[in-house]
Amino acid sequence: MKQTISVSSLLLLFAIVTLVSCQDEKQKAEVIITNANIWTGNKKQINAQAMAIVGDSIIAIGSNNEIQKFVGSTTEIVDVNGGFITPGFIDTHVHLMPSGYSLSGIVKLRDVNSPEEFTNSIKEYAESIDSGSWILEGNWDHTLWGGELPAKEWIDDVTKNNPVFIYRLDGHMALANSLALKIAGIDKNTSKIEGGTIVRNEDGTPTGILKDNAMSLLFDKIPIPNKKQNEKAFAAATRYLVSKGVTSVHDMGTINDYNTYLDAKQDGNLNLRIYSVMPLDKWSDIKELVSNEGKGDKWLQIGGLKGFVDGSLGSHTAAFKEPYSDAPEDSGFFVNSQEDLYQWISNADKSDLQVMVHAIGDNAIHTLLNIYERVSEENGEKDRRFRIEHAQHIAENDIERFSKLNIIPSMQPYHAIDDGRWAEVLIGPERIKTTYAFNSLLEAQALLAFGSDWPVAPATPLEGIYAAVTRRTLDDKNPNGWVPKQKISVDQALVAYTKNASYAGFSEEIKGTLEPGKLADFVVISEDITKVDPVRIKELKVLQTYVGGRKVFDINKN
Numbered sequence: 001m002k003q004t005i006s007v008s009s010l011l012l013l014f015a016i017v018t019l020v021s022c023q024d025e026k027q028k029a030e031v032i033i034t035n036a037n038i039w040t041g042n043k044k045q046i047n048a049q050a051m052a053i054v055g056d057s058i059i060a061i062g063s064n065n066e067i068q069k070f071v072g073s074t075t076e077i078v079d080v081n082g083g084f085i086t087p088g089f090i091d092t093h094v095h096l097m098p099s100g101y102s103l104s105g106i107v108k109l110r111d112v113n114s115p116e117e118f119t120n121s122i123k124e125y126a127e128s129i130d131s132g133s134w135i136l137e138g139n140w141d142h143t144l145w146g147g148e149l150p151a152k153e154w155i156d157d158v159t160k161n162n163p164v165f166i167y168r169l170d171g172h173m174a175l176a177n178s179l180a181l182k183i184a185g186i187d188k189n190t191s192k193i194e195g196g197t198i199v200r201n202e203d204g205t206p207t208g209i210l211k212d213n214a215m216s217l218l219f220d221k222i223p224i225p226n227k228k229q230n231e232k233a234f235a236a237a238t239r240y241l242v243s244k245g246v247t248s249v250h251d252m253g254t255i256n257d258y259n260t261y262l263d264a265k266q267d268g269n270l271n272l273r274i275y276s277v278m279p280l281d282k283w284s285d286i287k288e289l290v291s292n293e294g295k296g297d298k299w300l301q302i303g304g305l306k307g308f309v310d311g312s313l314g315s316h317t318a319a320f321k322e323p324y325s326d327a328p329e330d331s332g333f334f335v336n337s338q339e340d341l342y343q344w345i346s347n348a349d350k351s352d353l354q355v356m357v358h359a360i361g362d363n364a365i366h367t368l369l370n371i372y373e374r375v376s377e378e379n380g381e382k383d384r385r386f387r388i389e390h391a392q393h394i395a396e397n398d399i400e401r402f403s404k405l406n407i408i409p410s411m412q413p414y415h416a417i418d419d420g421r422w423a424e425v426l427i428g429p430e431r432i433k434t435t436y437a438f439n440s441l442l443e444a445q446a447l448l449a450f451g452s453d454w455p456v457a458p459a460t461p462l463e464g465i466y467a468a469v470t471r472r473t474l475d476d477k478n479p480n481g482w483v484p485k486q487k488i489s490v491d492q493a494l495v496a497y498t499k500n501a502s503y504a505g506f507s508e509e510i511k512g513t514l515e516p517g518k519l520a521d522f523v524v525i526s527e528d529i530t531k532v533d534p535v536r537i538k539e540l541k542v543l544q545t546y547v548g549g550r551k552v553f554d555i556n557k558n
Contacts, residue, residue, distance in 0.1 A: 028072030030054050031520075031549055034064055037528055038085040041499045041513035053520045056298075056548030060516055083543060084528040086494060087514050088247025088521030089461040090501035092410050093389055093451035095171075096251040096274070097260065098137070100233030101225075102455040103240060106137035110169060113144040115154060122166075123158035131161040134222055138166030139455060140175075143314065143422045149199070150175050152208030165218050170456050173211045173315040176218060181206055184218045193217070195335035197317070212311045212335045230260045238272045242553040244460045245523035245542040248273035250356075250410075250451065250505055252306045252389075255285065261300055270299050271552045273521070275505045277356065280307030281340075283348040290353070298510055298519065305348050306389065307357045308335045310364035313392065313419060313426060318361035321395065325428040332361050338371065346375045349384055354506065356387035356410060362395040362431070369401050376405065387504060390415075390453075393427065394434050394441075402446035408504050409441050410449045413468035413493070414457040420473040420482035432483055438468055439486045449504035450496035465493040465529065466538040490530050490537070520549035 029052035038048040040061065050067035052060040060070055071077070102108075107125040112118050118140065125135060142149055155164060156178050163180035167173070181187070188204035196213030198206050210217065225233070241249065251257065251274055258276040276296075278286050283305055295303040310332055311317025316324060319332040341357070348355050359368045365388060372386045388402075391409040402409055416436035424432050434440060441448055450468070452459040466472075468488050471481035481487050502512025511519045524544040529537050545553035 027059070027070060029059060029067075029070040029075050031076045031078060032067055032071060033078050033080060033085070033522075034067065036080045036083055036085045036524075038514060039494065039530065040515060041087050041495060042515045045515070048514070051514065051520070051522075053549040056519055056550075058514060058516055058518055058520050061514060080524055080544075083524040084526070085514070085522050085524055086245075086529075087498040087512060088523055088545065088547065089245045089497045090248040090250075090505070090512065091241070091246050091451045091454070091459055091461070091497075092250045092449045092501045092504050093412060094241075094249045094251055094454045094459055095456075096237050096249060096253060096454075097230065097233055097257045099240075099455040099459070100235075100237030102137050102139065103233075103236045107135055107166065109138040109140035109166065111144070112140060115145055115148070115150070118145070118150060119154050119158060122155050122164070126159050126162050129162065133162055134180075135159065135162050135164040135166060136222065137455075138175075139169040140166065141169050141314075147422075149207070149209050152177050152181070152206075163221075165222060168315060170312040170314050172312040172317050173209060174215050174218075175208050176206075176210060177208060180218060180221070181208065184221050186210075186217055190217070195333060211315055212317050212333075227260075227263075231264070234260055234264060235269075239558075241272055241459055242545045242547070243542065243555075243558060244458075244462070245525070245545055246272070246459055246461065247521040247523070247545065247547050248275070248502075248505075248507075248511065249459075250275040250277055250304065250501075252277050254278060255282070255289070258300075258302065265300050271547055273299055273301075273511070273547070275301045275304055275507070277304035277306045278302070280305040280344045280348065280355065280357065281336075283344055283351060283353060286353060287348075287351040290351075298507075301505070301507070303352075304354045304356060304505070305344075307341065307344060307355070309341065309357060309359040309368050310334055310361050312360060313423060316426070318393065319364040319367075320361040320393070320427070320431075321363045321366070322431075324426050326425055331363070334364065334367075338367060341368070342371050342374065345371055346379065349375050349379050354385055354387070356389050358389045360390050360392045362393050362398070365391060365394050366398050369398055369405065369407065372407055373401075373405055385504065385506065387449075391441075392419075392436060393431060394437055396434050399434065399437060399440050399446075400444045402441060403444050408447050408449055408500075410451060410504060411436065411438065411496075412451050412453045412457055413438065413464045414452060414460075416471055416482065416486075417467045417473045418457065420471070420478065421475045433485070435483060435486075436471075437486050438488045438492075442488060442492060447500050447503065448492075448496045449500045450493065451501070460538075461497050462525070462529070462540055462542070463538045464497065465490060466534065468493040468496070469534045469537065472535070490534065494529075520546060522546050 031053040052070035164177035197211040199209035310319035499512040526541040
């Protein structure tokens with residue numbers, strides 16, 4: 001008997017074939033990375049050889065053979081010849097726009113190691129610019145010439161026609177020349193500043209050194225950069241970061257900075273993912289901004305707020321429970337009152353904004369932990385992810401509180417090998433045992449996230465990993481590591497720069513590890529950093545950087 005197939009059956013069969021064909025076509029990759037040594041950061045599949053990418057995301061990861069089935073007629077095959085790949089590094093603490101400006105067009109004092117070189121560098125720079133132009137940034141470090149603070153007399157004769165306001169590298173102390181002080185109206189009769197210091201001579205006249213809140217007396221006198229200047233600085237910062245393997249940053253900036261990034265995004269000029277974090281005391285303005293615009297997308301995110309408890313160790317403005325070892329009358333100070341901090345943090349938390357606050361001295365950290373604990377209890381349980389930025393000098397009995405209270409220590413390992421050259425002189429042999437306490441925090445089950453604090457330190461994750469793993473100070477005087485108990489493994493440092501860093505910015509669903517469904521943000525490195533002698537890690541090279549499956553840096557072309 002002859003069988004017949006109904007029209008409806010034919011249509012159903014056609015639909016099934018079409019669906020299968022479409023599904024098969026959807027599985028073909030646009031780009032395949034092959035012959036790689038991939039550290040995924042994903043515990044379920046920590047290593048792989050190849051990745052299949054569609055659009056800006058990974059659709060599959062595994063062995064070369066497993067990924068072969070995703071090759072289509074138009075698939076681009078990228079053979080990295082055994083290159084070591086990690087997720088794109090996420091720097092959880094940068095100052096993006098000042099860093100961009102620091103790359104060009106400013107006086108550079110970071111490596112100056114004598115008062116004479118300090119003066120001569122400023123003299124040469126002043127001669128290269130127009131009369132009346134401000135001399136800014138600088139990023140000097142007085143420990144390089146023995147610890148004497150610079151004074152306006154060092155530079156007045158060579159900057160008679162140019163106001164000067166140049167920062168110490170930590171950003172918590174600056175030197176102004178006499179012209180800048182005159183413009184700001186700062187003299188021997190200027191009142192003391194709460195949360196800051198005008199350093200004075202015996203007769204009361206300012207030396208030119210302003211610390212923390214005292215620097216605000218000059219801020220509004222400095223000309224605001226125009227849009228073109230901001231665009232140039234942002235482009236320079238982006239180029240630098242991607243060349244170092246950084247694909248995302250948490251920027252501790254301002255609303256004006258955010259507007260620069262928003263313009264770049266609208267113009268299609270973002271090659272870097274940005275979490276734009278704004279001042280804590282502006283929480284009400286940011287609440288309104290988020291209400292109007294939302295918290296952003298995978299390129300540009302908002303909703304974070306950054307505040308300050310204290311200053312820095314190098315400026316003697318970090319707040320400690322006991323006095324500085326080299327200054328028995330001085331234990332630092334708070335730059336904001338405890339009540340202000342509590343009110344800002346509580347209101348921001350009620351507004352579902354993420355709070356991250358700078359605290360360096362043990363007293364500042366202890367006080368901030370107390371405020372976070374109080375706010376968490378009062379506002380109720382939720383996924384808030386409070387952060388302590390820097391968390392440098394922790395009292396031993398406060399270490400376990402990070403995990404207990406679900407507080408993220410957002411730290412910068414390069415600072416340890418920089419400050420380790422001189423920190424013991426300032427705080428003594430006991431307090432340094434829990435300084436940059438990476439290992440102790442991990443042992444206490446805290447979620448450790450890493451960044452750089454650029455331009456205070458270079459935004460170079462490979463150097464950051466080197467610092468966390470070796471703790472060899474920049475002066476090479478600690479070959480076995482400064483406070484070696486606090487050294488951590490390469491894998492732990494990688495997690496802090498990737499997986500944990502994404503969690504610290506509420507973005508772990510889309511990045512931080514290399515796995516299907518996540519963004520194809522990754523870095524190709526010259527050697528396997530998990531296998532080389534840790535001392536060599538800082539010498540390795542970033543060969544290529546990809547953001548959203550698109551190559552944004554190639555060492556052979558840039």
